[in-house]
Amino acid sequence: MPTQHSATYDVAVVDLPEGRALVLSPTIPEDAPPAVREGIARRRITNTGGTCPCGARACLPNRATRRRAKRRGEMTRVHVEHAVDCPATDEALDAAMRGVR
Numbered sequence: 867m868p869t870q871h872s873a874t875y876d877v878a879v880v881d882l883p884e885g886r887a888l889v890l891s892p893t894i895p896e897d898a899p900p901a902v903r904e905g906i907a908r909r910r911i912t913n914t915g916g917t918c919p920c921g922a923r924a925c926l927p928n929r930a931t932r933r934r935a936k937r938r939g940e941m942t943r944v945h946v947e948h949a950v951d952c953p954a955t956d957e958a959l960d961a962a963m964r965g966v967r
């Protein structure tokens with residue numbers, strides 16, 4: 867049986883070289899432990915073009931990939947390389963979430 871997720875998302879409009887884009891960012895659960903809240907908060911910063919306190923920034927796919935996705939009406943994903951000790955890494959958030967479940 868697939869894992870059930872009840873995350874909700876906020877939508878932000880950001881400016882890209884080719885135009886505007888909608889960015890989905892998970893909301894921060896009010897009842898989540900501090901480590902989860904901090905990790906999600908940092909991801910929200912980088913999702914909208916900011917810099918994480920660890921120094922990470924979002925890397926957009928190259929222009930050809932972005933244009934192809936736009937033509938096809940597909941979503942694109944950005945890559946963010948957080949520092950190993952950043953609470954926004956997949957590993958840190960997974961560990962923090964395991965404590966929640």
Ligand SMILES: [Zn+2]
Binds near residue numbers: 908918920948
């Ligand atoms: Zn980070």
